[in-house]
Amino acid sequence: MKILFLMFMTLFVALVSGTSPASVIIVGAGMSGISAAKKLQESGIHDFLILEATNRIAGRIHKTQFGGHTVEKGANWLHGVGGPEKNPMFEIAKTIKLKNYYSDFSNVSLNTYKQEGGKYPKEEVEAALSKTESNEEFGTEFAEKLSANKDVDDDMSLLAAERLNNMEPKTPLERMVDFYSFDGEQAEAPRVTSLKHVLPRPEYSLYGEGEYFVADERGFEGIVHEIAKTCLAYKDGRVIDARLYYNKVVTEIEYSVTGVTIKTEDGKVFHARTAIISPSVGVLQSNLIKFKPELPLWKRRAIDEFSLGIYTKIFLKFPRKFWPTGPGTEFFFYVHERRGYYAIWQQLENEYPGSNIMFVTVADQESIRIEQQPDEETKAEIMEVLRKIFGKHIPDATDIMIPRWNSDRLYKGTFSNWPAGYTDEKHDHLRAPIGSLYFTGEHTHRELFGYADGAYFAGADTAKDVINCIKRQVCKGKVNMNI
Numbered sequence: 001m002k003i004l005f006l007m008f009m010t011l012f013v014a015l016v017s018g019t020s021p022a023s024v025i026i027v028g029a030g031m032s033g034i035s036a037a038k039k040l041q042e043s044g045i046h047d048f049l050i051l052e053a054t055n056r057i058a059g060r061i062h063k064t065q066f067g068g069h070t071v072e073k074g075a076n077w078l079h080g081v082g083g084p085e086k087n088p089m090f091e092i093a094k095t096i097k098l099k100n101y102y103s104d105f106s107n108v109s110l111n112t113y114k115q116e117g118g119k120y121p122k123e124e125v126e127a128a129l130s131k132t133e134s135n136e137e138f139g140t141e142f143a144e145k146l147s148a149n150k151d152v153d154d155d156m157s158l159l160a161a162e163r164l165n166n167m168e169p170k171t172p173l174e175r176m177v178d179f180y181s182f183d184g185e186q187a188e189a190p191r192v193t194s195l196k197h198v199l200p201r202p203e204y205s206l207y208g209e210g211e212y213f214v215a216d217e218r219g220f221e222g223i224v225h226e227i228a229k230t231c232l233a234y235k236d237g238r239v240i241d242a243r244l245y246y247n248k249v250v251t252e253i254e255y256s257v258t259g260v261t262i263k264t265e266d267g268k269v270f271h272a273r274t275a276i277i278s279p280s281v282g283v284l285q286s287n288l289i290k291f292k293p294e295l296p297l298w299k300r301r302a303i304d305e306f307s308l309g310i311y312t313k314i315f316l317k318f319p320r321k322f323w324p325t326g327p328g329t330e331f332f333f334y335v336h337e338r339r340g341y342y343a344i345w346q347q348l349e350n351e352y353p354g355s356n357i358m359f360v361t362v363a364d365q366e367s368i369r370i371e372q373q374p375d376e377e378t379k380a381e382i383m384e385v386l387r388k389i390f391g392k393h394i395p396d397a398t399d400i401m402i403p404r405w406n407s408d409r410l411y412k413g414t415f416s417n418w419p420a421g422y423t424d425e426k427h428d429h430l431r432a433p434i435g436s437l438y439f440t441g442e443h444t445h446r447e448l449f450g451y452a453d454g455a456y457f458a459g460a461d462t463a464k465d466v467i468n469c470i471k472r473q474v475c476k477g478k479v480n481m482n483i
Contacts (some may be wrong), residue, residue: 021271024048024466025262027250027289028278030059031452032440034228035459036276036466041231043467049270051248051262053279053410056221057228057239060280060411061452063219066401067317069352070217071359073403074414075452076313077103078214080207087207089453092223099216101351107328108180112173115336117388120173125333128177131167136181136199138165143199157420158182158190158198176335176343179363183340186417186450187309187363197418202447215351220452227456249410253277254292257435257477274436274466278459281430281443282308282412295434302429305422306443308413309450310367310406315359316382316397322390323358325349334385340366342385371404378402415450416443433477438462 023045026033029052040048056062062074078090078100093100109125139161146154162168162178169178182190186198214220228234232241249265253275260275283289284303295303323329325347332345340363347358360382362370370378379400387394405414418427424446431444440462441455448454469475 022047022049023272023470024274024276025260025270025272026050026276026278027253027262028052028059028441029057029244030278030441031061031224031227031455032442032459032462033059033276033278034224034231035456036278036440036463038227038231039460039463040467043463043471045467045470048243049272050244051250051264051270052244052246053249055246057244058219058221058224060405060414061219061221061224063221064401066315067355067357067399069348069355069357070215070219071313071315071357071401072214072220073313073401074405075220076214078212079203079210079451079453081210081212083204083206083208085206087203087453088456089223090207090212092226093214096218096222096226098214098218098220098222100212100214103211103213103330104328105331108331108333111324111329111332112176113332113334113389115172115334115388120335124173125177128169128171128174131169131174132177132181135162135165135167135178138167139195140199143196146196153423153425155194155196155421155423158193158195160420161195162190172335172337175339176333179340179343180333183363184311184344184361187311187414188307188417188419189339189364192307192417192419194418194420194422197422197449203451203453206447213351215348223452250279250289252290252292253437255435255437260436272436274438274469276438276440276459276462276466278440280308280411280413280441281306281416282406283410286409286412288409291437298429299432299434302426302432305419305426306430307417307419308443309415309417310364311414312362312367312370312403312405313359314362314370314378314382315357315399315401316379317399318356318358318397319395321349321356322394323347332389334389336385338366340364342382368406370402371407375400375402416441418449433465433475435477437477438466 024040026036026048029050033050034057037048037050060074063070064073078093080087081090109122112120112125114120139158142161169175186193232239232244250262251265252263254261259273262270281303330346330350334342342360344361345358348355379397383396405411427446431439440458442451442458443449445454445458465476
C-alpha cells in the first residue's frame with residue numbers, strides 16, 4: 001500500500017506541477033523523432049514523451065492546401081527505385097497506396113527559355129547538360145579516390161572539382177543547368193558543398209535514379225503517420241496519444257549524466273532520465289534552445305559549422321492555363337544572368353488536371369531574398385518572367401504561396417548539406433551524445449543527410465543507443481562533458 005501511495009503521490013505532484021517523469025523525452029515529432037519513438041516502443045520502453053513545438057507531427061514534411069489541392073511545402077519526392085536496396089519511404093508509400101508520379105526531366109532541353117524570351121536550341125541545352133554530367137562523373141571518380149585514402153580526411157568543394165575538370169560553368173545557360181543539378185539537390189551552391197560527401201549521390205546509388213512526385217491528399221506526411229501508428233494511439237486518423245504534447249516550444253534543457261530537465265515556452269517543466277534532441281541543425285545554431293551547462297566547444301563547433309540549406313517551392317494558381325501541357329512539358333527552365341533566378345518550373349496538370357497550378361523552385365540566397373520581400377513583389381517578379389516566356393497577355397496569378405523556411409524559428413531551413421572541408425570527425429561530434437543528451441535528425445546521418453529516409457534511419461539509430469544505455473547500462477554519452 002505504501003508503494004502504491006508513493007506512486008500516486010508522484011503522479012499527482014507531476015500533474016499539479018506540470019512535470020512529467022519519463023525514461024525518455026523526445027524533442028520534436030518530425031521523421032526522426034517519430035522513428036525514435038517507434039524503436040523505443042518496440043523495445044518495451046513505453047514511458048517516453050514527445051514535445052512538439054507545432055500543432056502537428058512530421059516537421060519539415062509539411063503538406064498544405066493551395067488552390068483547392070494538397071501541395072507540399074517541404075519534402076515532395078520519393079527517391080530511387082530499382083537500386084540494390086529498397087528505400088523505406090517508397091516501400092511505405094506503396095503499402096498505403098500514396099499517389100505519386102514519375103518525374104520525367106528528359107525533355108527539358110526542348111523547354112529551356114532565354115532571359116528575354118524565346119527558347120534555346122535543343123543542341124545548346126544538351127551541350128550544357130553534357131558538361132554538367134561530365135563534371136558529375138569526374139567528381140564522382142575523384143571523390144571515390146579521396147574516400148579511399150583512410151589516412152587523410154581530404155576534401156574539396158564541388159566547384160573546385162569542376163575547375164579541376166576544366167569545366168567550370170561560364171555562361172548563364174551553363175550556370176542554370178549547374179544550379180538545377182547541384183543547388184536543386186543540395187539547396188546550396190557548389191562553391192560551399194563537399195565533393196566527397198555528395199558524390200556519388202547516395203540516394204541514387206543505393207535506391208536507383210527514379211524520382212517520384214507525391215501528390216496525394218494525405219500528403220507526404222502520410223508516411224510519417226503510418227510510422228507513428230506503430231507507436232502512438234490514433235483515433236479517426238488523428239493522434240490521441242497522451243505522450244505527445246503539441247505546441248511545446250523547448251527553450252531550455254538542463255542536463256547531467258543522470259538526467260534532464262526540460263522547460264518549454266509556456267512555463268511547463270518536464271523531467272526524464274534521457275533526452276533525444278531532434279530539431280534541425282538550423283534550430284540548434286539559432287540558440288532557441290539554451291543548454292545548461294553550455295554545450296562544450298567541440299559540440300558547438302560541430303553544430304555551427306554544418307549547413308542547413310533553403311529550398312523553396314513557390315506555388316501559383318491562375319484563372320486559366322496558358323502553358324503547354326501533355327507529355328514532355330511538365331518541367332521547364334528559365335535562364336537568367338543571376339544564378340537561380342526563378343530557374344526551375346513545374347506545372348501540375350499531370351498530377352492535378354484542370355488545377356491551373358504551377359510552381360517555381362528557388363534556393364539558398366534567392367530563397368532568403370524572397371523571404372524578406374512582400375509576396376506581391378515576388379509575384380510581380382514572377383509574372384515578369386512568365387510574360388517573357390509565354391507572352392505579355394497572360395493573366396495574373398490569382399493566388400501565390402511562399403513558404404518561409406529560413407524565417408521560421410522552428411525550422412530555419414529545409415534540409416542539411418555537408419559543407420566542403422567539414423571532416424568525418426566533426427560529423428562524429430555532431431552525432432555524439434553528451435551525458436544524458438542524445439542527438440538525432442537527418443543531419444546526423446553520415447550518408448543520407450538531407451533526406452527523409454536519412455531522418456528515419458537516424459532516429460532509429462539514436463533510439464538504439466538510448467535503449468542500450470537504459471537496458472544494458474552501455475552508455476555512449478561522455479561523462480567529462482567539457483572535453
